[in-house]
Amino acid sequence: MSTMSVRSQERPSGRPLSVGVIGAGRVGAVLAARLREAGHEVVAAAGESDASRERAAALLPGVPLLKPSAVARASELLLLTVPDDMLPNVVRVLADSGAIREGQVVAHTSGRHGLAVLAPATAAGARAIALHPAMTFTGTEVDLGRLAGCVFGLTAGAGERELAEQLVAEIGGTPMWVPEEMRTLYHAGLAHGANHLVTLVSEAMEMLTAAGAADPAGTLRPLLQAALDNALANGDAALTGPIVRGDVRTVAAHLDDIAAKAPDTLPTYVAMARATLDRAVTDGRVLPIQARKIARLLDDVAWAAPRRTTNPVNHQ
Template identity: 45%
Template sequence: MRPDQRSGRLGVGIVGAGRVGPVLGAALAGAGHALVGVAAISESSRERADALLPGVPLLTVPEVVERSELVVLAVPSDQLPALISGLADTGTWQMGQLALHTAAGFGVEVFEPARRAGVIPLAVHPAMSFTGTSVDVGRLAGTHFAVTAPAPVLPIAQALVVEMGGEPVVVAEADRAAYAEAIETASGFSAAIVDQAVGMLRAVGVEGAGRLLAPLVRSAVENALARADDGPAL
């Protein structure tokens, strides 16, 4: 199906029931899309899929791909290239199908094996730390998503982000690695600093160290981000 022939409602399949996939699936379902299936392997991922996507069939990866107009690949980055090429080798991809991955460090070049089968590639990364619970669905509102796609279908990727409540930010293919490094630096550094501060407070007998630090950390981060958006001081 050509992008310009699509109705507003897509049959969406989710591959990967970690912390990200079911949340995006729930958001897309809330926007009116139909979830046709989710591929979940581990017991914890099946439980998460059941909690966030009740009633959505648990399918194998090939079954999800074969039944979907939009396939969301929410798998670890190191598994993504092999998954895409493996589905191409088995002839599973469908002509005109939309395929979206959520890996920060990849653009759409990773979809090359699928593109040769007629797949329309989209790279969409939500810049958010996920818990894998229903709380995340609400947190998507206002979250920025890095979007990379071929120019003719970029509006499709942007529209999907808006439907999930997010704010699309276009990131060029060549800049995805730098974008991923910035995301990892922010999330990893923040977690490490908080863990270190909590440990120091616990060492001196402070109870509820996390609750004590929460207002401080939130306000400090918000102030730092406000300064960043305001630009350099004169």
């Protein structure tokens, strides 16, 4: 195990680093495994749950599971892959215990946080990097291939920028520099696009199941793949459907049937329909008179929804 501190402003060319990971969750275990494939030595990991232990055994065989302070002391590159809300306390406890030392590289994978959360570590002389993969993880070997070309949201000081880009290159990713003050907005954009997409797709499958579809996922897959590709390529110009066409009666019928047969999905449908209408009105694709009628439908549902159980909305 190497014990040399990384004191220069860049990693010595060709020399592997000893890597420790605190939080052997889906992200931490995968990134550590990828760094090991790139030639670094993963010397220790910390993970309390049974799932973390199983994941470490599968992706990091032979790597000992130690207490967080022991992991920090053993590593030149310390990866903190704990949940966002836990990160400030983890950094503070490690720094206060003396587990973080001068010249050590401390990198976290939080999308929301930047360098400020690592202030206790930098006060101890550590080199701080915020390194967030814009990817959803399963915590299995499947993720290793997905890292190729994955964008990493990076924030680092001038002395750590080259090292941060080098680590991302070794992982197989693509660097994207995010200013400290934009980290939260950057993360919100990713969460809105990915996390809310899962909710949206799950609710769409729920509607199709209620309509009698034997394979709702298979029904949606080609449509959603085409819609996603078109949206990524063309933005709002990819919008299709009854709202963009100004089909007021179709929207009203949707609201009635959803309220009657899949009521749990109604609030999301209304919220997304309102956002879609606003964007279609802005670029002039919906006539003002049609837009006002659709907006009234959505307003009526939003007002009535808290009191509705299974009674359909009637806009006939």
